[in-house]
Amino acid sequence: QSALTQPPSASGSPGQSVTISCTGTSSDVGFYKYVSWYQQHPGKAPKLIISEVNKRPSGVPDRFSGSKSGNTASLTVSGLQAEDEAEYYCSSYTGVHNSPVVFGTGTWVTVL
């Protein structure tokens, strides 16, 4: 199972919006609703920020939103803040027993 494709980097100024894409296949992102997004600051554990394509866990600011179209999921961070500078990973359920979860390649977001 190949990793989901994300752009290596994205950037925006404080207050602006940035959108990160996550491209898979019709067997993972395109088929299942179990697409999630994680935020990881350097040296820290990942944190779930979006689940099931567009659900925000409790405590996650509504500046974070998710969507999906076909085989591509997207994460949008609106009203960028300095603390949003981090690595972002998408993931998808695949339904494959020996590889049920596939992660994206990761996108580093820089707040200019």
Add this chain to the structure above:
Amino acid sequence: QVHLVESGGGVVQPGGSLRLSCEASGFSVSSYGIHWVRQAPGKGLEWVALISYDGSNQNYADSVRGRFTVSRDNSKKTLYLQMNSVRREDTAVYFCAKDVGYNYNYYYFDYWGQGTLVTVSS
């Protein structure tokens, strides 16, 4: 609140063994599957293994199947990852992560431990 604390990492020689532990608290440990996810230095996340809430089901990535074994002791609220025949490419920070599903596996993770570093080197 939910806490996951990994331990047991360190330096191990190629071909050697290591057992990682993940102490869980703040939730009904016996009702949730726990995954192991690793991250090689400077690299992305890689799913490694799952043990279901009751231990009856284990899944492994192809890269570790036959070498790694997951287990759990719900009475101690502790999960384990036994790593045998380790290779240099197993060098990574290993995270344990809680599945969101109650008595069911949804294969995404709402809480993560801080990770423990395993270095395979002679």
